[in-house]
Amino acid sequence: MRATRAGAEGPFLDLSPSLQRTGRAxxxxxxxxxVLMAGRDGGGWTLPGGGIHPGESDAEAALREAWEECGAHAEVTGEPLTLRGASxxxxxxxxxxxxxxxxxxxxGRPVAWLSSRALPCADDVQLRQVLAARGETPAFLARPALVEQALAEAARLGVEDSSxxxxxxxxxxxxxxxxxxxxxxxxxGLGVGTxxxxxxxxxAARLTTAELDPVRAQAxxxxxxPDHRAEVVHGDGRDLLPRGPFDLIVVDGVLIRCxxxxxxxxxxxxxxxGQLVVDDLTPPAHLSQEFFKGDALRQALFAHPELSCTEIGLSPHERVVLATRRA
Incomplete structure (x- = not known):
């Protein structure tokens, strides 16, 4: 990584403060x-970008943002890709x-040239999308073939963010x-996490997975x-608990919260x-008002006398609790 300008972390000047901008480029x-990246207000790096002004084309917005955030004089060389941001x-x-x-x-932002195909930068949410669209994902970051099949089926059925x-x-x-x-x-679900x-x-390991929805269970x-290690059951997964003991149990936080x-x-x-994974938990900063007086699920997990727990932030919008049963 080679930096072209050092500077204190934000806040930085905002040369385009209009509230009428629509879309992003x-x-x-x-x-x-x-790849040229700009410092974020809260630290870290991002591709130069922002909202599109009224009357401004998408490409013009990208050129303007590259100049405002990185001091880049540039020209467009191809068609755009659509990227999904962390938000x-x-x-x-x-x-x-x-x-x-x-x-x-x-x-006044710091600006840096980051390696797009070496860790840790290659795993940036923006960079990995561009590399994937170009078919240039490094082998060490590629999703397993079975996961790709599951994601393709989810896309065919119109289901997003399966895992x-x-x-x-x-x-x-x-x-x-x-x-x-x-x-x-x-x-x-549709088997992406599975x-x-x-x-x-x-x-030698074996996995049993249960799904209440018949359509998803069938898919x-x-x-x-084809995988002899997996058993898919249509029904309430709690009915399978007497088959234990299990070495690892993964449960959707929405299911257990009920x-x-x-x-x-x-x-x-x-x-x-053995370990219990409770996923799909909302970070405290994004909890709705009903949880302001406490989250019964988190409280029950961390207070359980037979569990040792830690909460892991996977992304700005996703957390899991990982618990181990005490011997």
Whole structure:
């Protein structure tokens, strides 16, 4: 990484404060495998970009933002890609080429050239989308083939955000830590998260996954039936708890929140040293008002006498609780 200008972390000047901007555009400027990025107000790096002014084309907005945030004089060299931001807002990302050396950032931002194909920068939410669209994802960041199949089926059925990349990697890693283990998943969905678990499991491990919705259970079964390690059950996953003890149980936080009293059943179905993953939890900063006096699920997990818990932030909008049953 080579920095072109140092500066204090934000707030920075805002040269485009209009509240009438619509849509978003950003710029991809690459030289020698390094991508030009601007400092965020809260720290870290982002592709230069922002809202589109009324009467301004998408491409003009990308060029303007590249200048305001990075001091880049540039020209558009191709068609844009649509990127999904961490907040879920789409942005049109235009490839640009510098026409002259960089000036200091007019907004006073630090500017850096980051390696787009080496960690940690290659795993940036924006960079990895561009590389994926170009078919240039580094092998060490590629999703497992079964996960890609599950995502393709979810897209065909019009289901988005079946399982985040970060949550999937955690599942894969935990499954790999249980050689020959018995795993249970409550809430199969379309099998995206299940595919991540299978991608981490060894050949001797076994996974049972349950889904209440018949359509989703059938779709997951069609996807997973070639893998002898997986059993897809249509029904309430709590009915499978007597089959324990399990080495790893993964449960959707939405499911258990509806019946926090089921936590004792889950813990009893865990082998001592076994782990419970409660995912799809909302970060405290984004909780709705009903939780301002406390979250019964988090409270029950951390107060349970047989569990040792930690909460893990996977993204700005997603957390999980990872719990281990005490021996």
């Amino acid at each position: 950003c710029a991809w400027i690459e030289e020698g495998g390094q 879920g807002v789409d942005a049109l990302c235009f490839p640009l080429r510098l026409t002259r050396p960089l000036d200091p950032s007019p907004e 985040s990349l970060e949550a999937g990697r955690l599942r894969c890693t935990l499954a790999a830590s249980r050689p020959g283990g018995r795993l249970l998943e409550l809430g199969t 595919a991540w678990l299978l991608s981490g499991m060894d050949r 997951a079964w069609q996807l997973l039936r 019946d926090v009293s089921a936590l004792d059943q889950l813990v009893s179905a865990l082998r001592p040293g």
